[in-house]
Amino acid sequence: MIPHGHLGQTGDFDTAGPTDQGALFDFGFGTLAANASKSFYLYYGAAQSRSAALSALSAVGAQVYSLAQPSTADGPTQGTPNTFMFGFRDTPLTGHPNTLALTEGQPFSGVVASFSDSSPSAQPSDYTVAIDWSDGNSTSGTVTATGGGNFNVTGAEVYAEDGNYAAKVTIQSVRGDKATVTSTAAVADAPLLGQGLSIAAAKGVPFADFPIASFTDADLNGVPSDYRATIDWGDTVSSTATGIPVPEPGDNGTPTASIIAGPNGSFLVAGSHLYSQEGVYPVTVTIADNSGGFVQTTSFAMVAVVAPSVTVTTPNSGSSAGGQAVRVSGMSFNGATAVSFGVTPATSFMVNVDGSITATAPAHATGVVDITVTTGGGTSATSAADQFTYLTTPAPAVSGIGPTSGPMAGGIAVTITGSNFTGATAVSFGGAPASSFTVNSTTQITATAPPRPAGTLDITVTTPSGTSVVNTADQFTYAGAAPTVSSISPNTDSTAGGMLITLFTAQVRWILLLSMPLAHPYSRLPISLPTRSMA
Numbered sequence: 001m002i003p004h005g006h007l008g009q010t011g012d013f014d015t016a017g018p019t020d021q022g023a024l025f026d027f028g029f030g031t032l033a034a035n036a037s038k039s040f041y042l043y044y045g046a047a048q049s050r051s052a053a054l055s056a057l058s059a060v061g062a063q064v065y066s067l068a069q070p071s072t073a074d075g076p077t078q079g080t081p082n083t084f085m086f087g088f089r090d091t092p093l094t095g096h097p098n099t100l101a102l103t104e105g106q107p108f109s110g111v112v113a114s115f116s117d118s119s120p121s122a123q124p125s126d127y128t129v130a131i132d133w134s135d136g137n138s139t140s141g142t143v144t145a146t147g148g149g150n151f152n153v154t155g156a157e158v159y160a161e162d163g164n165y166a167a168k169v170t171i172q173s174v175r176g177d178k179a180t181v182t183s184t185a186a187v188a189d190a191p192l193l194g195q196g197l198s199i200a201a202a203k204g205v206p207f208a209d210f211p212i213a214s215f216t217d218a219d220l221n222g223v224p225s226d227y228r229a230t231i232d233w234g235d236t237v238s239s240t241a242t243g244i245p246v247p248e249p250g251d252n253g254t255p256t257a258s259i260i261a262g263p264n265g266s267f268l269v270a271g272s273h274l275y276s277q278e279g280v281y282p283v284t285v286t287i288a289d290n291s292g293g294f295v296q297t298t299s300f301a302m303v304a305v306v307a308p309s310v311t312v313t314t315p316n317s318g319s320s321a322g323g324q325a326v327r328v329s330g331m332s333f334n335g336a337t338a339v340s341f342g343v344t345p346a347t348s349f350m351v352n353v354d355g356s357i358t359a360t361a362p363a364h365a366t367g368v369v370d371i372t373v374t375t376g377g378g379t380s381a382t383s384a385a386d387q388f389t390y391l392t393t394p395a396p397a398v399s400g401i402g403p404t405s406g407p408m409a410g411g412i413a414v415t416i417t418g419s420n421f422t423g424a425t426a427v428s429f430g431g432a433p434a435s436s437f438t439v440n441s442t443t444q445i446t447a448t449a450p451p452r453p454a455g456t457l458d459i460t461v462t463t464p465s466g467t468s469v470v471n472t473a474d475q476f477t478y479a480g481a482a483p484t485v486s487s488i489s490p491n492t493d494s495t496a497g498g499m500l501i502t503l504f505t506a507q508v509r510w511i512l513l514l515s516m517p518l519a520h521p522y523s524r525l526p527i528s529l530p531t532r533s534m535a
Contacts (some may be wrong), residue, residue, distance in 0.1 A: 033097065043087035053085040062087030091307045093171060095181030101189045102159055103220025104291075105265075109156040111182045112141060113169040125153060126175070131155045132168040133185070141169060160188040162291055178222050189220035189291040199283060202306040203377075204332055204354055206274040209258070213269040213285040213297045222267075224259040226290050229269045231257055232414040234281030234301065241269050272389065294331035307378030308332040313371050317388065318466035319395035322347065322363035325467065326388065328371055331355050335375045339471040341388060342369030361466075364390045395466030396420040398474040401459055405477040410435065410451040414476065416459060421445050423463045429476060430457025454480045497535025 044490040045059055047053035050067060051520040096114045112131055119126075129141030131153075141153040153169055165185040172178050194215035201207055212231065229241035241257030257271040269285055281301040288294040318324030327347040328339065332354065339346040339359040349359035357373060368389050380386065398418040406412040416427070420442065427447045429436040436509045437447035445461060456477045458470040468474065 020508075036042055041089040043085070043089070045084045045085055048083065050083050057087045061089050066090050066471075067441055068113055091177045091179065092122070092172060092175075093177045093179035095169065095171060095179040097181050099187040100183060102185055103218055104159055104162045104187050104190045105217070105221045106190065107135060107156065107158050110154060111152045112155045113153045114146070114151060114168055114180055115153070115171050115181065115185050116148075117173065117177075119150060119175065119177075120149075120275040122149060122151075123171070124175050127151070128172050129153050129155075130170045130172075131157075132170075133157050133159075134165040134167060135159055140200060143171075145148070150165075157185075159185065159187040160178055160219075162187045172326065189221075189289070189293045190217050192217055192287060192293050192295040194285070194287055194295040194297040196285065196297035198299050199301035201275055201301055201303045202271075202277045202305055202332070203275060204334060205306060206272065206485055208272040208274070209270045211268045212271050212283055212299065213287070214262075215267065215287050215295060215297070216264075216266045216270070219289075220265045220266065222265060222359065224261050224267065227259050227287060228368050229257065229259060229265065229285055229287045231269070231271050232282075232284040232286075233273050233275075234283055235275060235277075237273070239271055239273070251522050275301065278303045278305045278534075279346040305375075305377035307333055308336065308373040308375050308380045310371060310373060310380045310383070312385055313388050315462065315464075315466060317391055317464050318361050319365055320366050320390040321390060321394050322361045323466075323469055324361040326359050326361050326371070326467075328338065328373060328386075330357060330373065330380065330386075332375060332377060333357050337376070337514065338374040339341060340372050361388070361390075363386040365393050366390045374396070379532065387511060391465045392443075393422075393463070393465045394420050396424065396461040396463050396468045398459060398461060398471070399469045400473050401476055404475070405479055406449050408454055408478050408480070410449040412449050414459070416445040416461065416474075417443060418461065418468065419443055420463065421461055424461050425464065426462040426467075428460050428462070430459075449476070452478045454478050 041060070043062055043065075045053075045056065047056055050069065053067055054065075063503060065085060068084040069082055075253060075420070084108040084303045090339055094116045096116070098111055098113050100108065100110070100112065102108045116357060117126075124143040126142045129143060131141045132138045133155075135157075137157060139157065141155045144152050144154065146152055153171065155167075155169075159165065165187060167183045167185050168180065169183060170180050171176070174423040192215050194213055196213050197211050199207075199210060199212060213229070217227075225242070227242075229333065231239040231241060233239070239257040241486050257269065260268045260270055262268060269287065275281065283299050283301050285296070285297045285299075287292060308330060309332065310328055312329045314329070315324070318326070333351050333356065334354045336349070336351050337356060339357060339360055341359075341364055342365055344362045346359040347362045349357055351357050368387050371386045371388050372382065373380045389465050397420060398416055400417045402415050402417075403412070406414070408415065417466060419437050421444065422442045423436070424439050424445060427445060429447075429450055432450045432452060434447040435450045437445055438446050447459070456475050457473045459476050461468045
């Protein structure tokens with residue numbers, strides 16, 4: 001302390017004499033570092049005498065002080081209190097902040113702050129430390145000595161999110177001294193590490209939920225919904241993957257990509273796709289987290305042409321005479337160059353869609369053969385699913401029907417004549433099954449026509465030997481709806497007849513008729529119109 005009027009003097013001051021009007025206190029702390037603090041104690045009071053004031057200052061441990069008394073000659077004896085005092089005591093603790101460089105989700109354990117204590121007997125066990133990490137968590141700290149009255153405070157924490165945090169460290173000694181220091185924790189976004197995974201695919205064959213990339217996040221708290229991935233399949237098609245799979249336009253309601261969690265912060269990006277052409281395609285996956293971190297992976301899809309496969313034949317039997325239309329179902333039929341019944345080529349065939357072919361069975365000896373399909377990718381492997389049985393009994397044949405027409409509502413009985421009807425399993429009216437049918441003999445079937453729209457179609461009969469080949473003799477015509485008369489004008493006439501009558505129907509606006517002469521007056525006659533005239 002520097003007493004007023006005695007700027008060259010330092011230390012305790014209480015004898016300046018009558019000219020002393022106070023004291024100027026310069027504690028000499030110097031410049032504090034950012035976020036650092038300095039604690040000290042100030043005492044102010046009065047006592048009955050100088051000796052009493054000095055005793056009080058000693059009791060509180062004042063390190064420097066200033067006293068003041070009345071300036072009159074008898075001042076020291078004039079009543080009580082007559083001595084005023086001002087004291088200062090420095091706390092022995094001085095805190096020093098630290099700057100922490102951390103990563104979200106990664107455990108931290110290290111020096112959070114440091115401090116010094118001028119007490120000569122200070123030991124680490126003299127202190128308790130509380131750390132407020134400013135993320136809702138508070139922990140205790142550990143004190144270790146570094147020598148010369150200096151100490152480190154260590155702590156442990158895991159920040160869940162990136163950002164800058166003020167870590168407040170409070171140090172308390174057993175001697176009652178206290179210091180608070182605030183360190184800065186700069187928490188960075190956890191990095192993503194990714195790797196592309198190779199893909200083996202077949203041309204025209206879709207694959208689903210296939211792993212195409214993997215990645216890890218140093219933030220061990222990550223969940224799939226924290227990430228989003230964009231997949232460039234290399235064929236002008238892209239997909240988006242999220243933790244919650246969402247159908248995208250063109251994927252028929254099925255999610256095309258998703259992110260799946262694995263152990264220890266690892267994840268997979270899985271996708272569904274179909275390559276229409278063979279080749280090698282670069283697949284690029286860009287993965288980003290919610291904090292803006294991202295990683296990009298590249299791998300390759302090897303797309304090969306695969307051999308076709310046959311899964312079913314309909315029907316699976318027919319006459320050894322051949323001529324039966326057989327639908328072959330399976331995969332990878334595009335570009336088919338041959339269809340064979342055993343080793344005999346089909347009489348003809350047509351690729352309907354990639355997984356369907358209609359082939360005409362060639363003549364063949366009785367027995368079981370495999371139907372195979374050949375493309376640029378090879379020939380389908382044989383299996384029980386592709387087998388076709390040639391039978392001795394020839395396929396049925398339709399040579400006539402009666403009647404040859406009926407209403408769209410169906411329900412009429414149609415007699416079908418022909419050959420080889422024994423064991424018939426189906427009768428169809430243009431592909432629609434008959435409402436019912438009865439095999440009367442090997443040459444006759446009675447079938448009930450099902451409802452069908454107006455038009456002409458073929459009636460076919462199916463037996464284990466095959467289905468009848470369509471021809472003009474099996475054609476049946478569904479007639480248009482019968483007209484309905486809504487009004488007639490006039491609705492009376494003389495028995496002589498000869499009056500022009502106008503009919504109004506739902507199908508035709510009007511029809512003109514000439515009335516006929518009648519022998520009996522007052523007769524009421526119905527008027528009917530032929531159905532076929534209105535078709």
